[in-house]
Amino acid sequence: MGKEQDENAGYLRIQDIPALNQSHCKMRDPERVEKIINEFVCGGPERMQFVSDFDYTITKQRTEDNLPVLSSFGIFNACKSLPTYFKEESDKLFHKYRPIEIDPHMPIEEKVQHMIEWWTQSAKLASGFAFDETEIEHTASKFKRALRDHTHELFATLLRLQIPVLVFSAGLGNSVVSVLQQANIMHPNVKVVSNFLQYRNGVLDGFQQPMIHTFNKNETVLDGSEYYELVHTRDHIIVMGDSLGDADMANGVPASSHIMKIGFLFDHVEANMEKYMNTFDIVLVDDQTMDVPRALLALVEQRHQLRHPHVTNGASAIVLPNAAL
Numbered sequence: 001m002g003k004e005q006d007e008n009a010g011y012l013r014i015q016d017i018p019a020l021n022q023s024h025c026k027m028r029d030p031e032r033v034e035k036i037i038n039e040f041v042c043g044g045p046e047r048m049q050f051v052s053d054f055d056y057t058i059t060k061q062r063t064e065d066n067l068p069v070l071s072s073f074g075i076f077n078a079c080k081s082l083p084t085y086f087k088e089e090s091d092k093l094f095h096k097y098r099p100i101e102i103d104p105h106m107p108i109e110e111k112v113q114h115m116i117e118w119w120t121q122s123a124k125l126a127s128g129f130a131f132d133e134t135e136i137e138h139t140a141s142k143f144k145r146a147l148r149d150h151t152h153e154l155f156a157t158l159l160r161l162q163i164p165v166l167v168f169s170a171g172l173g174n175s176v177v178s179v180l181q182q183a184n185i186m187h188p189n190v191k192v193v194s195n196f197l198q199y200r201n202g203v204l205d206g207f208q209q210p211m212i213h214t215f216n217k218n219e220t221v222l223d224g225s226e227y228y229e230l231v232h233t234r235d236h237i238i239v240m241g242d243s244l245g246d247a248d249m250a251n252g253v254p255a256s257s258h259i260m261k262i263g264f265l266f267d268h269v270e271a272n273m274e275k276y277m278n279t280f281d282i283v284l285v286d287d288q289t290m291d292v293p294r295a296l297l298a299l300v301e302q303r304h305q306l307r308h309p310h311v312t313n314g315a316s317a318i319v320l321p322n323a324a325l
């Protein structure tokens, strides 16, 4: 074997990774994807972190039985004991602010003000009445079956490799945690950053700070937190989401980081394709599985095992702070 061949022996090629050669797996720049995969594999699991959106990223965009999947706010809104005015007022807010959130013409700075208003008013609405959180658990229990296929395997691998997982949601954290717990994937390496219910004198009192809305859902809100300390040296990052804004979740990490952005595209595929291709490194069209991120991690794990054949796993070693930030 020549010297050059020898040096390239461990280099992975896209064409040799079956998950990335499926027809619904699209890449704007396969060479970049290939380069990042090789960086990930060389750096090993200790340099990696995983950041994922929750609604329609960890949960499916489409289920086999075509049953609708509720969002985290939707799970809360479905709770029977909420006051009668709640649903009505909450729908009014949704119809007012949702069009602003997705308006393609309004500048982000202007949108941010409206989003702060929306989340603030939502928090006010969720105030002043008694609420039993087991209601969320009851509704959430129906949605653990709505997780993407092989989510358990993905989270088991992340735990085995001791890779910190950040589940980021501008929705309601209580619903997110409840779904993850009931699905048995709320492992010690998983942290949920989201909006959590707050109580005062036994009654609901809005959401805890800091408020997480669509446009600050990124690593800059972690600044100075315990989680930040844990991940700031982990510069190999997999980011997964279903909305274009999810691609920014790793904003705030050092510019030298290698970030692989995976986007799940389901709605209006043709109209959205170009934007998704320009935003995500890998676009998965109507893929309701975790197979692509699993394939990437399998490559990291294989090389890691070759390097450390005697290390089994130290899965209990990583425990993330799961209180507020």
Ligand SMILES: C[n+]1cn([C@@H]2O[C@H](COP(=O)(O)OP(=O)(O)O)[C@@H](O)[C@H]2O)c2nc(N)[nH]c(=O)c21
Pocket: 053, 054, 055, 056, 057, 071, 073, 074, 077, 090, 093, 094, 098, 101, 118, 119, 122, 168, 169, 170, 171, 214, 217, 242, 243
């Ligand atoms: C304050 N608020 C925000 N949302 C929506 O909830 C989403 C939560 O944001 P996300 O979890 O980052 O996005 P995803 O749903 O794409 O995964 C936002 O994009 C808003 O459209 C909301 N939805 C409902 N039903 N009720 C609310 O009070 C409310």
Ligand SMILES: [Mg+2]
Pocket: 053, 054, 055, 056, 057, 241, 242, 243
């Ligand atoms: Mg989502």
